[in-house]
Amino acid sequence: MSPEGKALLNIIILGLGFMVMFTAFGTCGNIEQTVIKSFNSTEFHGSGYTSMAIIYAVFSASNLIAPSVIAVIGPLLSLFFGGLVYSAYIAVFIHPYTWSFYTFSVLLGIAAAVLWTAQGNLLTINSKDSTIGRNSGIFWALMQFSLFFGNLYIYLAWHGKTHITDKDRQTVFITLTVISLVGSFLFFLIQRPDPEPAPSDASESLLPTDISDSSSVVASQGLGSQALDAFKKSIQLAVTKEMLLLSIPFAYSGLELTFYSGVYGTCLGAMSKFGGDAKGLIGLSGILIGVGEILGGGVFGILDKCNRFGRNPVVFLGMVTHFVAFYLIFLNIASDAPVAPEEGTQMQAYMQPSVLVALICSFLLGLGDSCFNTQLISIVGFLFREDSAPAFAVFKFVQSITAAVAFFYSNYLLLQWQLLIMVLVGFWGTVTFFVVEWIAMSSRRNSDHGSI
Template structure:
């Protein structure tokens, strides 16, 4: 615990910087790319997010296939396997860090045209202005309406990683099946991210795609709540993999559409918007891991269904509010 807790705090701190930077850079790059090539801004933001999250979810597919191979060979806990896995992780991380050195600055487009981003712009921001940017987003009604859906996206992440694998996958197909089930989850997550990104062009398309994703998530939760199951054996295994695929589809929809939506609605304060995304996702993920041992699996599903309904209604209210305002950035 003396090393695990400080390491977790350190990793969480670093991850917050990486994810806010990722969302801000990806959106600003998509916007300037659309301007350079006279493309539809919403469509480009959707494409960029779809491609990013599609590639990102490959870690679930490839990583879990490796896990499945190790467990099925009876090598769980093997020192040699763990060392090799850490070497692979370290190599990928190093390669990714090197690639970031080739990222180039993008121009800031305004009514007067392009403005070169000065190297000292980010450094000149005081801590007070950064805090104001973070809290300022909470005063925006649009952000308040998006937060419930953001919170649900974090909740379903923790549910898949912890509760679904523990109470659904393991009892039916064993510990070795966790890897293959999560690989299916990752594969459909990536495919859906790419497809959803291609279909995104504005608030109307985002509303339709999120509605589909919410429906898919609701179907899985209702099946689990009713304790619906297939016969054991091959059919039972296919049913579990089918549920994993549906959960992957739902996650692919939420991640691509939430990032695209924030990029479209908060173009003047992207740092604050994406910071709110990670704050609420991380908060609900932590909440599940802290509280899950003290409540039943059925109670967790009930909480998720309730939050899904509330967050979807809040999102529809946002869609109507912004649609009525006829914002050019989301049309």
């Protein structure tokens, strides 16, 4: 197999591994607040929103050490061990206790930082400047199939239910735990990419060793030195002009991640005016979010080579798509839906609640999210090719800390205020992304002219 073919196969396997694992975890996150509300136990006092806030807060802090972990054990083992912690968190819901629920929330935050930094590292070292956009789209589309499969199961299993029994919960979470474990083992199918022909310097020759282990580097540097260098590089990158500008779209991606992955499904399940279909709508909404993600990732990946205008039009499309969705949600969903009790809310927004409008918004949330994330992954991989692990760690640091803040305030803020926050941050995030893209395109043109 040619080096390019092997690299593409690695991207596909990476996407499939994330698809299988996040079929389990994405579904877990989408339903956990609803499940917790239905759990009858005087010994359990957890909150799904609080758990997610803890996860993303620890995730954010752990991104500072994630490059060091990957430098020591390599991205493959980082993916595998990170995946095992995801499985353990899901398994907690088979019979939840408050102490285990929050303990594994902390552990998952650490694992998530390592997992996603390793993902960005693997994506970058299996891509060239000419293929980073395509590969980002392929990975994102494959991963987002997870939303389709997991939520289809939830829709079929919970359709017509107004209360989730212990048996319903246990059946779902045993299944999700097994699925998550399968995804973790898929990562071992990723192969070491072939080295670039005739590397011009030592830094190029080190790239292939990133895929499996760091033994050759460790021999010359030592574990502690290599880990410290990776940590220092993360700090240095965080204060560059490009990263400071990108921090606003990074932050927006964290806010809207919180909304579509945890808050919106909870809102639909709390709408009493949707009748007996309300709980089943959580799964159906997740499916349509996934359809939007898959469509966006696939189209933007395929069209990447044909795009003469760079990444800005895709990000602008994402902003418009999300703003339309937010406005329709504001009109359709009751303001107290995010914080309503288990029996739901009887309030009505500014129009007669419509299931069709609610599901259209789900699709738009997924499509807009794919616009932002495929382009953020692409531009980070393009700008920081030589330091991909630290760069993606900074990306996830900012994204996760804002997600933690958003999950925290979701316990208290009414829907309209959550939507307003996303509109403001989304607008400025789009503007600053445009600036960084113009800088990147200018740099590429100057480089091309210099090589002629």
